[in-house]
Amino acid sequence: MAEDTEDTPPARNQALHRWRARDILQPLHNSIPAELLYRFDPDYIIFYNKHNAGRLHTHEVPIEEFRKNPARYTISYGRDRGPDVYCISEKKCPVEGGEITIRIFEPEPKKDEHGQPQKRAAYVNFHGGGWVFGGLEVDHDFCKMIVHRLDGDLVAFDVDYRLAPEHRFPIPLDDCWAAFNWIRSQKAEEFNLDPDRFAVGGASAGGNMAAVLAHFCRDAGIPLRLQILTVPICDFNSTFTAEGQFDRAGSPYDSYREMEFTAALPAARMAYFHRHYLGVPRPAPSADTEELNLNDPLQDWKISPFLAPNFANLAPALVSTAELDPLCDEGELYAYKLKSAGNRVDINQFRRVPHTFAVLDGILDSGLEYNVLVVAALKRELLA
Template sequence: MAEQSGNKSLHDLRPSVIHQPLHNSITPELLPRFDPIYVEYYNKYNAGRLHTHEVPIEEFRKDPTKYLIAYGRAPGPDVFRITEQKCPVQGGEITIRIFEPAPKQDENGAPNKRGAYINFHGGGWVFGSLESDHDFCKRVVHELEGDVVAFDVNYRLAPEHRYPIPVDDCWAAFNWVRTRKAAEFNLDTDRMAVGGSSAGGHLSAVIGHLCRNANIPLALQVLNVPVCDLHNPFTPFGEFDRENCPYESYREMEFTVALPAARMSYFHKHFLGVPRPPRSDEDWKISPMLAPSFENLAPALVFTAEMDPLRDEGEVYAAKLKAAGCQVELIRMPGAPHTFAGLDGILDIGKKYNEKVIATMKKELRR
């Protein structure tokens, strides 16, 4: 072979190797703060994929399985009976899935009264279904050992059914259980609880205020990573108002996973419309933070997640409950993403969430 001549670096030149971060990767500055097990699973299953809010809603509705991915939920233990019934609502009906324990009897052979847990799934009022918390509802009923019946509410979703329809559906469902199903399921209507995550936490908080306003007993509200304020973090047109948002966690976690500020903006626009409804005395049903009174609300168990833009508003909401004299327990989950409660099959913080919720329900819903 002839001896090389000229510029040796040009002889050895190879195409550059370019390393681009995958779409929807965890940002480097936030990466060390997340639970490392979550990082492992997120990088395996989520990084590089489109978030559902990046898909036109019409395309998503045609075939959700093209865009959804599920992992990390622990299977719930089986229970005595699972059925579904239709609940009438304004303009139609919705499905409620009912999880029953085996009946228990007192010393006289009469069936024991049971408490009720009414669940509202998350998903930004746009996504989610009765699949979302199916295993969690089974777990609650199993662990409460015959003392609670769970009702999972399939409220109608935006943008096809914008505010106030999801709120009204959940209120109708609560009252349907309380007034029309108490005898059928042998319920003690003084032992009713509501709960949910994210949008489900928002709906539960609103139901808490509605119960107080109507003098209806409510034994517990479980507010997990709740949306408490849709007014102050966003402009009336649903854009993230970074400069004026009162919650530092929104700026700190603007580009977090799995709930960046852009995803919350998408939910805001679909749930409320663009622009959102004009200001009114009913704004607290959109943003429970704006409720005129926090007095005499039901005992609350509030969870926030360190790596969630909703963290600070959830903690401010809990502080308002406490300042008004309500019984409230606030727990911040370290290193946790917004979705931690649904990852109880892989994350210790998800398991701890289950344990704490069940222990609190045993305290508040048993007689």
């Protein structure tokens, strides 16, 4: 009779005993792409990984949900706290179909040799945010900074233009042009402004509108002294289809392909801005493309100033681009187009930083360097 083997252990598979489940770690949503990581400023990586990686971009949230509770989705950090200035106030500016707020940053008044208030230069600012996001909070400290450093010689005006998609092109642009003219023609006496010493500027979408306004001023005979174009959107038409889709193969800009998935401003975010600002499809171009027409809202150059037919006699420009920004190539080519037409242009590419570097002057050296360049340009062009 066979011996009972009930207590005999089964044969062991040593490979299974040694087996361990692998750790599988997927990158966080909206992480900096691994192939780009080494190219970024280490200080930026620290803050981005702490505050941004793993979160939704605002363009990934339905705009209706964002408008209900912006604070739930907005991430804001890294702006250097600007020094206080003599007076900050707000006024309502009339625009087509309503009014917008303009925030005013004033230095302490100076007296001339006759004891009268000294005339001051003006800087009119248009914030970024793809025409969809942003507001007066974006550049508040920046405006304080430049007023402080101009030592009583400049008043800054920050324009709270209406946003898309509720107010699509050309409404934000029209608001900015209306605000500029209102400040210059109706508020110059109140704020002791010299109407011949005005500058405009902005970042991203704000830089786009500042560039367009420089053309407007030239054609209206207004002696604009300076345009500050920071990471500007200069050519919406060439990189996106009329339906607002990223045309990777058709884009003439290598920086768009290289930085399609970069941090801060991936191509998908720009496509979102295109659809919300311009609608789907975007406005068909006007047949009148041979000359500038301030009254024709459908001319493509008002969307993409790179397409303007006349670049002669524009205001001097300070153009700042970021190496790790899809918009880098078009910003630099726009600067060279200005320069080739005989305009004075100071162009600076900031290395190892993303599209948003200028608003990170509290944590990035490049942001501080940018501030120095802006202040120097304002002094050079407005106080000479």
